[in-house]
Amino acid sequence: MKLISPQFIVAVLAVFMLNNSNSQTSRGAKIETGKTWSGIAGDPDFSLSDRLAIKDVMNAYAFYWDSGDLENFLGLFTKERLKTINKEKVQKKLDYFKSNKLQRRHLMANTHFLEQNSNTAYIKQYALLASTINKKEFSPVTTVVYDVWLVKLDGIWKISKYNINLDGEIDIKPNAKE
Numbered sequence: 001m002k003l004i005s006p007q008f009i010v011a012v013l014a015v016f017m018l019n020n021s022n023s024q025t026s027r028g029a030k031i032e033t034g035k036t037w038s039g040i041a042g043d044p045d046f047s048l049s050d051r052l053a054i055k056d057v058m059n060a061y062a063f064y065w066d067s068g069d070l071e072n073f074l075g076l077f078t079k080e081r082l083k084t085i086n087k088e089k090v091q092k093k094l095d096y097f098k099s100n101k102l103q104r105r106h107l108m109a110n111t112h113f114l115e116q117n118s119n120t121a122y123i124k125q126y127a128l129l130a131s132t133i134n135k136k137e138f139s140p141v142t143t144v145v146y147d148v149w150l151v152k153l154d155g156i157w158k159i160s161k162y163n164i165n166l167d168g169e170i171d172i173k174p175n176a177k178e
Contacts, residue, residue, distance in 0.1 A: 039114065046113075047118065055111055058125050059108055062108050066106055070094060073090075076159050077159045078151060078160045080160065081158075101134045101135075102131050103133075103135070104129065106129055106144075108125060108127050110124075112125075121149070122149050123148050124147060125148055126143065127144040128143055129144055129170070142167050144167065148162045149162065
């Protein structure tokens, strides 16, 4: 008797998940994708693929900023939001970190969804902001709570608005604030 390979099982599960990703069930009844979620923690009636995509945007936000990848960082925002971002000022901030040998790390933690439907979402994102100086001295800088509003444009989630709420002081000059 032949055993089924783990790769085959993974492939079958992947196909099953892809085939079922456009609809969800609630108490055995199919519901439409993009149904407006109730906003109640624990309610399973939301689009899992949208929720994962939103988490991906927030993780990319941290990664692109921390690696100084301005082009991809700015690609996370809507065109309307980009009109309000001073790219030169942002680049100066990134240059400040590099010239002072500060390596930022945004350690993204809890993501709390307050609103989510098929085209918009509002989340609160916790982060711990840390720095390493000269690849030697590690220090936590502050905790952060982001308020983030996102929209889905052409099937891609983008940040349309956000507020950065620092729980403490940060360690850089006032004209170079994050």
